[in-house]
Amino acid sequence: MRILIKNGRVIDPSSGIDETLDILIEKGKIVDIKAKIEDTQAKIIDATRLIVAPGFIDMHVHLREPGREDKETIETGSKAAARGGFTTICCMPNTNPVNDNRGVTEYIISEARRKAIVNVYPIAAVSIGSKGKELTDMVDLKDAGAIAFSDDGQPISDSNLMRRALEYSKLMDTPIIDHCEDKSLSQKGVMNEGYYSYLFGLAGIPSASEEVMVARDLILAEKTGAKLHIAHISTKGSLEFLKIAKEKGVRVSAEVTPHHLILTDSCLATYDTNLKVNPPLRSKSDVEALQEALKDGLIDVIATDHAPHTEDEKNVEFDYAPFGINGLETAVSLILHHFVNKGIISIQKCVELFSTNPASILGLKNKGKIQIGGDADITILNLHKEIIVDKNKFQSKSRNTPFHGWKLRGTPVMTIVNGKIVWDER
Amino acid sequence: MAFNRKHLLGIKELNKDEIMTILDTAESFREISVREIKKVPTLRGKTIINLFYEPSTRTRSSFEIAAKRLSADIINFNSSTSSVAKGESLKDTILNLEAMRPDAIIIRHPASGTPYFLTTFCKSSVINAGDGTHEHPTQALLDALTIKQEKGDFSKLKVVIAGDILHSRVAKSNIFLLTKMGAKIVLSGPPPLVPVEFREFGVEIDYNFDNALKDADVIMMLRIQRERQGKNFFPSLREYRNLYSLTPERMEKAKKDAIIMHPGPINRGIELSADLADSSKSVILKQVENGIAVRMAILYLLLGGGGK
Numbered sequence: 001m002r003i004l005i006k007n008g009r010v011i012d013p014s015s016g017i018d019e020t021l022d023i024l025i026e027k028g029k030i031v032d033i034k035a036k037i038e039d040t041q042a043k044i045i046d047a048t049r050l051i052v053a054p055g056f057i058d059m060h061v062h063l064r065e066p067g068r069e070d071k072e073t074i075e076t077g078s079k080a081a082a083r084g085g086f087t088t089i090c091c092m093p094n095t096n097p098v099n100d101n102r103g104v105t106e107y108i109i110s111e112a113r114r115k116a117i118v119n120v121y122p123i124a125a126v127s128i129g130s131k132g133k134e135l136t137d138m139v140d141l142k143d144a145g146a147i148a149f150s151d152d153g154q155p156i157s158d159s160n161l162m163r164r165a166l167e168y169s170k171l172m173d174t175p176i177i178d179h180c181e182d183k184s185l186s187q188k189g190v191m192n193e194g195y196y197s198y199l200f201g202l203a204g205i206p207s208a209s210e211e212v213m214v215a216r217d218l219i220l221a222e223k224t225g226a227k228l229h230i231a232h233i234s235t236k237g238s239l240e241f242l243k244i245a246k247e248k249g250v251r252v253s254a255e256v257t258p259h260h261l262i263l264t265d266s267c268l269a270t271y272d273t274n275l276k277v278n279p280p281l282r283s284k285s286d287v288e289a290l291q292e293a294l295k296d297g298l299i300d301v302i303a304t305d306h307a308p309h310t311e312d313e314k315n316v317e318f319d320y321a322p323f324g325i326n327g328l329e330t331a332v333s334l335i336l337h338h339f340v341n342k343g344i345i346s347i348q349k350c351v352e353l354f355s356t357n358p359a360s361i362l363g364l365k366n367k368g369k370i371q372i373g374g375d376a377d378i379t380i381l382n383l384h385k386e387i388i389v390d391k392n393k394f395q396s397k398s399r400n401t402p403f404h405g406w407k408l409r410g411t412p413v414m415t416i417v418n419g420k421i422v423w424d425e426r
Numbered sequence: 427m428a429f430n431r432k433h434l435l436g437i438k439e440l441n442k443d444e445i446m447t448i449l450d451t452a453e454s455f456r457e458i459s460v461r462e463i464k465k466v467p468t469l470r471g472k473t474i475i476n477l478f479y480e481p482s483t484r485t486r487s488s489f490e491i492a493a494k495r496l497s498a499d500i501i502n503f504n505s506s507t508s509s510v511a512k513g514e515s516l517k518d519t520i521l522n523l524e525a526m527r528p529d530a531i532i533i534r535h536p537a538s539g540t541p542y543f544l545t546t547f548c549k550s551s552v553i554n555a556g557d558g559t560h561e562h563p564t565q566a567l568l569d570a571l572t573i574k575q576e577k578g579d580f581s582k583l584k585v586v587i588a589g590d591i592l593h594s595r596v597a598k599s600n601i602f603l604l605t606k607m608g609a610k611i612v613l614s615g616p617p618p619l620v621p622v623e624f625r626e627f628g629v630e631i632d633y634n635f636d637n638a639l640k641d642a643d644v645i646m647m648l649r650i651q652r653e654r655q656g657k658n659f660f661p662s663l664r665e666y667r668n669l670y671s672l673t674p675e676r677m678e679k680a681k682k683d684a685i686i687m688h689p690g691p692i693n694r695g696i697e698l699s700a701d702l703a704d705s706s707k708s709v710i711l712k713q714v715e716n717g718i719a720v721r722m723a724i725l726y727l728l729l730g731g732g733g734k
Binding site: 163165194195200201202203270312314316317318319320398 | 438442515533536538539540542543558559560623626717
């Protein structure tokens with residue numbers, strides 16, 4: 001069946017398109033794009049006053065399967081993604097068992113094929129068991145379908161392992177994604193170290209614990225010439241190092257989460273465990289620096305670090321709650337409301353951050369753009385529609401959001417994956 | 427009376443009037459403890475749960491005695507003898523205890539913010555008896571009552587707080603309270619235990635203890651926890667003692683009539699010399715005595731309809 005999206009404002013930063021166009025989709029591909037397409041056989045979607053963008057890609061999610069299906073599954077996570085406007089998600093390997101071998105990678109891909117309603121690409125572990133000792137069979141994993149490598153959640157503390165991983169990754173030209181954290185500096189910290197950690201009596205994670213690892217990784221990326229992607233960058237100091245490295249031509253990209261762009265450490269006054277996240281919510285000056293870096297292009301990607309946890313796990317003393325924020329179903333609205341509709345970034349920039357750039361970092365050649373012959377992954381946005389975040393409406397199995405009850409203007413309204421409408425909330 | 431709260435979570439939330447109301451009420455309760463029959467019927471029929479997830483002698487027995495002198499029924503619940511060992515969550519434990527219809531839950535817990543967590547689902551009054559490295563409000567109030575008795579006007583005082591400021595809920599609550607009352611506070615201790623960000627609380631920091639002590643009216647020594655040694659907050663107890671132990675020689679830097687306070691338990695010979703602990707300058711046992719009056723005042727104001 002053909003789908004014809006009519007009268008939408010099509011935005012494709014990869015080709016510079018920003019005009020009202022019709023798009024015809026057939027057999028999972030975009031087959032025509034022009035000002036007026038007539039097709040009486042096709043299902044018509046009226047996108048008048050809506051933004052039609054290349055499908056959004058979240059390159060940092062935790063789907064918890066295999067191992068913690070009580071928090072999330074590939075199926076529920078994919079539904080959350082669809083509802084949140086994402087057509088593609090990349091899942092981190094810190095499952096149980098860890099995705100460090102072909103068996104787990106293939107399991108995720110086959111589960112996704114059977115149950116997921118968006119594209120799911122596994123990110124495989126850098127080291128066996130993410131224990132930071134021995135490299136995984138990276139080429140074999142890539143061949144099995146892994147799209148990138150990361151020991152997310154278990155930062156790579158051994159600098160030599162990081163060096164070798166970067167060097168070896170050049171065989172595939174696949175990025176190494178690092179959660180930059182020196183655990184010896186973060187100790188038992190549960191929030192950003194500074195005035196507010198002392199005010200609330202909570203153990204601090206210093207910004208230095210991220211920055212020393214960002215600096216190390218940048219030095220190693222420069223020496224090796226490999227592709228490095230910095231996950232959830234969160235401090236002003238990290239951005240300063242990133243800027244220097246980019247100016248030197250290091251092959252580095254960086255992502256930021258919506259929560260790090262919007263919330264500060266002062267929010268923790270209520271000891272709400274839904275605000276407990278790693279890296280922690282940082283200071284006001286860090287958040288301002290992140291917003292600035294988003295505007296000027298230093299940051300390449302917005303990713304959610306979607307980290308579902310059950311209510312029971314979060315309904316405990318602050319120190320004992322797990323880190324993580326459920327992000328897939330709030331990310332796009334948060335960015336549209338706080339950045340696009342406030343004129344801080346343009347809608348074109350927003351599409352770059354959510355689609356064009358992650359596709360190019362991950363080497364997804366037929367995604368992240370709207371072009372004839374490209375994958376029919378489309379995200380349709382309504383910049384004017386107001387929503388109230390309601391965790392009880394989440395498709396995710398978990399509800400751990402600090403944004404419940406927030407009123408936001410701008411939201412994804414339709415998600416099309418491989419030519420199929422997987423979410424429609426117009 | 428200027429007190430209309432359901433919970434006592436921290437000093438941070440209290441204003442100066444509320445603090446004065448607590449201190450005045452405590453002052454009026456002191457007399458009960460020196461009567462022959464040390465009991466009044468004020469809180470008869472009230473049930474209070476003393477819920478301690480950390481070892482404590484002073485604070486737990488002080489609350490217990492305070493409750494009993496006001497004729498409330500109080501039961502003690504220690505984590506070692508509870509269902510915590512069976513893996514029950516704190517919320518479940520509290521909901522079960524609440525089903526027994528207590529009027530107040532006094533909680534001490536190693537995780538900061540736990541009393542705030544309780545208020546999100548508790549019907550009874552929650553009283554913070556020390557949460558992690560956050561606050562210990564009744565300790566700061568009994569310290570304030572002691573200072574007021576000894577020195578009068580807070581606004582003319584220089585108070586030195588020395589030792590492990592970073593991990594001390596007592597220091598935190600005292601900083602919040604004494605800055606509200608207008609006292610000048612100087613913190614001293616090894617730099618890793620006295621972060622510079624504390625200046626934002628409106629206090630001064632002087633890492634040189636001898637300098638800090640100059641013309642001090644009140645010196646609060648904090649217990650240095652032996653388990654901090656080996657974590658590189660300071661090199662050794664020997665070096666710590668050399669730099670930050672309060673000795674008779676150092677005491678001469680302070681005002682002649684300066685008083686020495688300590689929340690206990692004391693490491694004699696480490697943060698405080700034995701001579702000074704037992705000297706007339708020490709008000710440590712007065713602090714303990716005032717603890718009863720302050721806790722009676724808190725229970726009365728929260729449960730006795732004091733301001734409600």
